[in-house]
Amino acid sequence: NAGVTQTPKFRVLKTGQSMTLLCAQDMNHEYMYWYRQDPGMGLRLIHYSVGEGTTAKGEVPDGYNVSRLKKQNFLLGLESAAPSQTSVYFCASSQIGAGANVLTFGAGSRLTVL
Amino acid sequence: LAKTTQPISMDSYEGQEVNITCSHNNIATNDYITWYQQFPSQGPRFIIQGYKTKVTNEVASLFIPADRKSSTLSLPRVSLSDTAVYYCLVGDMKNNQGGKLIFGQGTELSVKP
Numbered sequence: 683n684a685g686v687t688q689t690p691k692f693r694v695l696k697t698g699q700s701m702t703l704l705c706a707q708d709m710n711h712e713y714m715y716w717y718r719q720d721p722g723m724g725l726r727l728i729h730y731s732v733g734e735g736t737t738a739k740g741e742v743p744d745g746y747n748v749s750r751l752k753k754q755n756f757l758l759g760l761e762s763a764a765p766s767q768t769s770v771y772f773c774a775s776s777q778i779g780a781g782a783n784v785l786t787f788g789a790g791s792r793l794t795v796l
Numbered sequence: 797l798a799k800t801t802q803p804i805s806m807d808s809y810e811g812q813e814v815n816i817t818c819s820h821n822n823i824a825t826n827d828y829i830t831w832y833q834q835f836p837s838q839g840p841r842f843i844i845q846g847y848k849t850k851v852t853n854e855v856a857s858l859f860i861p862a863d864r865k866s867s868t869l870s871l872p873r874v875s876l877s878d879t880a881v882y883y884c885l886v887g888d889m890k891n892n893q894g895g896k897l898i899f900g901q902g903t904e905l906s907v908k909p
Contacts, residue, residue: 686839713895724883725840725899732895741898772839783830783887783897787839 684708686788688773694794695763703758703791705773713776714756715740715785716748718769725772731756763795800884800900807906814871816903818884821865829860829867832883834902840883844869871905879907 686707695701705714712733717725717740727740729748737748745767747759756775760767770792774785801819808814820829828847832840844851846858846867857870871878881902 715895715897717899724901727896727898730895730897738895740896770837774839783828783885784842784845785830785832785840785885785897787841790837790839 686773686775686786688771688788688791690791691789692792694796695760696796697764699763700759700761701763701793702760703771703773703793705756705758705775705788707754707756707773707775707786709775709777709786710753711775711786712753712778714750715774715776716746716756716758717772717774718742718767719772719790720769728758728771760793763793765795767793768795769793799898800886802882802884802900802903804901805904805906807908808874809908810875811873814874814878814905814907816869816871816882816884816905817866818869818900819866820884820886823864823886827864827886829858829864830885830887831856831858831867831869832885832899834881834883843882874905874907876907876909878905880905 689704715730716728726742731737731750734753749757770790773788776785830845831843834840844856844858851858859868881904883902887897
């Protein structure tokens with residue numbers, strides 16, 4: 683099993699450009715999350731989803747949009763990138779029940795906005 | 797949502813036991829406590845999870861007192877490869893309030909020879 687796969691792994695954008703990060707999981711997990719991690723800092727929750735067709739805001743949702751049209755995919759979009767969005771983005775997923783706090787993370791997507 | 801507080805950093809030497817404590821004073825009845833390890837340039841990975849008392853697996857032990865307002869991750873006989881950031885996470889996933897899993901600042905553990 684691949685687990686959680688994030689694409690792309692690296693991307694450089696110019697201010698004002700748009701892009702979409704894709705997260706795919708093959709574990710049939712119900713919950714999916716997007717976090718960002720700035721250098722030397724902890725993880726901050728951007729958006730999350732508790733099921734197909736649902737999304738909700740996390741700690742730092744401004745400037746980002748998400749969609750969960752299929753259970754296995756969670757997309758994170760930046761409509762107009764800003765230098766403050768330079769970060770490493772991590773996607774994670776988990777299942778319902780006692781293991782719901784057991785997050786499986788992807789390898790990360792490193793985004794630089796010039 | 798239970799907020800967590802951990803020491804920012806800790807130092808240890810190879811072969812020692814390391815205990816990292818996390819405070820979560822407003823933990824709710826349904827909340828589980830989960831610990832993660834993160835190496836540089838990698839996503840966090842699950843270490844251990846518990847609800848009360850003591851849990852042990854092949855890599856760590858988790859001690860949770862009766863009031864559940866704190867928890868302690870214990871790493872026996874650490875090696876250089878245990879140098880990482882350790883996060884404590886508290887959250888309930890059993891209803892629609894679940895899903896908003898907020899990480900604390902983590903503890904940077906440095907193991908020296």
